[in-house]
Amino acid sequence: MTRARLSAATISRLPVYLRVLNAVADEGQQHVSSSWLAQATGVNSDVLRKDLSALGSMGRRGVGYQVDTVKAALEKALGLGSVHPVVLIGAGHLGQAIAGYRGFSPRGYQIAAIIDADENLWGTHVAGLRVQSPQELPDLVAEHKIGFAIVAVPAHAAQAVADQLCAAGVRGILNFAPVELTVPEGVQVRGIDLAHELQILTYLSTGQI
Structure with a gap:
């Protein structure tokens, strides 16, 4: 099946x-x-x-x-027979923590590129990778054959980032921004809202939010 x-x-x-x-x-x-x-x-x-x-x-x-x-x-x-290159959007505190996570590689995922809109971060390194500008996204996706992205940007910037990712050919987005993303048919989005999960945990633990 x-x-x-x-x-x-x-x-x-x-x-x-x-x-x-x-x-x-x-x-x-x-x-x-x-x-x-x-x-x-x-x-x-x-x-x-x-x-x-x-x-x-x-x-x-x-x-x-x-x-x-x-x-x-x-x-x-789960499609774990090969390595899946991933682009990380956002090199702030959350992005740095994600980039340093060692659990991706054993499961077949590799962060191949890191992008941030802050030009002060361009050329700096996070987890051994050089932070690059959004203008380089299409070339990076093509070069590394990137199919997936992790979005770790503020909510107000997330939709524009998603639009850029979809235009570049990314087909799956793991979204840490606390906002719903609108994407074309065929692109998959999984959202992780940490505060939302804590609220659910609070309710389940105490019956109160």
Whole structure:
């Protein structure tokens, strides 16, 4: 079954399964039961079995799931068989923290370029990469074959940045700006609003916002 035929809810859970399976694989564990994996990932057992069955027949009654087999299926479904170049827009405090994050490379993502509108930052280096101007975006996207972008700019600048990214050919945007982006059909956007997530966490923890 192709990735396009998986539901959005299923896709959102696949990285969680993969993270747990990577951890048990590092410990040398070769098999896990569906009930154990469900508990470790915080997912209902029936939902987990349905999610994994969408990737193929892998579980065996009385044996469970072979870790390497499920890991391979998850990696294929998530498109992790190759390195995906990413452009980071924004070299402020948040952008610098994102650029320094070491979790991208093991998962198949590499920040290939960093761009900021502040000309005072042009030519400086963040995480070993030279900060460049927005005018260089189209050439960088073409040169590095960049398909994805991380947007870490203020809300008022985010839509203009998204427009530039779409015009340059970027097909996926991870947006940290607290604003909804309008993009053409075929371009995917995932928004991460940290304050919004904290508000939800506050409600769930205390019943108050």
